[in-house]
Every structure is written in structure tokens, then in C-alpha cells.
Amino acid sequence: MQRLDLLRDKGALSRQVALCNSREIAKNEEQHADIALNPIAYHPYLAGKRDMTRMSLPNLRRAREEMKAALAASPDFAPALSAMSRTYSKEWLLTARGDIALEAGGEPLQAGDRKAFGLC
Numbered sequence: 001m002q003r004l005d006l007l008r009d010k011g012a013l014s015r016q017v018a019l020c021n022s023r024e025i026a027k028n029e030e031q032h033a034d035i036a037l038n039p040i041a042y043h044p045y046l047a048g049k050r051d052m053t054r055m056s057l058p059n060l061r062r063a064r065e066e067m068k069a070a071l072a073a074s075p076d077f078a079p080a081l082s083a084m085s086r087t088y089s090k091e092w093l094l095t096a097r098g099d100i101a102l103e104a105g106g107e108p109l110q111a112g113d114r115k116a117f118g119l120c
Contacts, residue, residue, distance in 0.1 A: 038070075038073065038074040038077045040073040040074070041070040041071070041073040041074035041077040041080060042070070042077075043070075044066040044067070044069035044070040044073070044080075045066065045067065045070040045077065045079055045080045045083065047063075047066045048062075048063040048064070048065075048066030048067045048070065048080070048083055048087075049063070049083060050063075051063035051066060052083065052086065052087065052090070055090065055094065056094075057091065057094055057095070060087050060090055060091045060094065061087075061091070063083070063087050064084060064087040064088075064091075067080045067081075067083050067084040067087065068084070071084070
């Protein structure tokens with residue numbers, strides 16, 4: 001009886017495996033496209049990622065500078081934008097959530113940003 005179920009579900013299982021594989025390939029192609037289109041931004045991004053693995057304020061601030069360099073080379077380089085936001089949130093946690101200098105260093109929200117975040 002179980003053998004019959006396995007034979008019947010073989011097609012569904014094969015489709016699921018194929019879908020999972022195609023999703024992973026598509027995801028890797030997107031990442032590769034970012035790297036291929038922005039090779040100059042990729043180097044500082046990697047340096048910043050390396051610095052982010054060492055959880056200390058100087059390393060997070062160094063990582064942020066690397067991400068800024070990556071964004072200067074390619075302003076829409078999504079991995080660097082994402083990593084930049086993580087440097088701020090990690091720094092906020094490391095500074096006991098109260099570093100006034102960090103708050104003052106942030107960029108003010110524009111009208112469009114306020115609307116996007118539902119703050120209007």
C-alpha cells in the first residue's frame with residue numbers, strides 16, 4: 001500500500017524538487033547580476049561585510065564607511081543598502097539603545113519617506 005502511494009506521489013515530489021531548484025537558481029542569478037553589474041561597489045561591500053562579523057563599535061562604523069563607499073560607486077546597490085541599515089541597528093543595540101550621537105547622525109525623513117512608513 002505504501003509503495004503505491006510513493007509511486008503516485010512521485011510526480012508531485014519531482015515537481016516540488018524542480019520548483020525548489022529553479023527558485024534557488026533564480027535567486028543566485030539575481031545575486032550574480034548585482035555583482036556583475038556593480039563590480040566596483042562589490043569590493044567595499046565585501047570589506048564591510050567582513051567588518052560586520054566582528055561585533056564592536058569601531059568595526060561596525062568601519063563597515064558603514066565601506067557600505068557608503070559601495071553606495072557612492074553604485075547608489076542602487078541593494079546588498080549595500082541592506083547592510084548599511086544593519087550597521088545602524090547593530091550599533092543601536094551595542095550602545096545600549098541610547099547613543100545620542102548615533103541618533104543625531106541619522107538622515108531626517110523626507111515627506112515621501114514619512115508616507116511610505118505610515119508616519120504622516
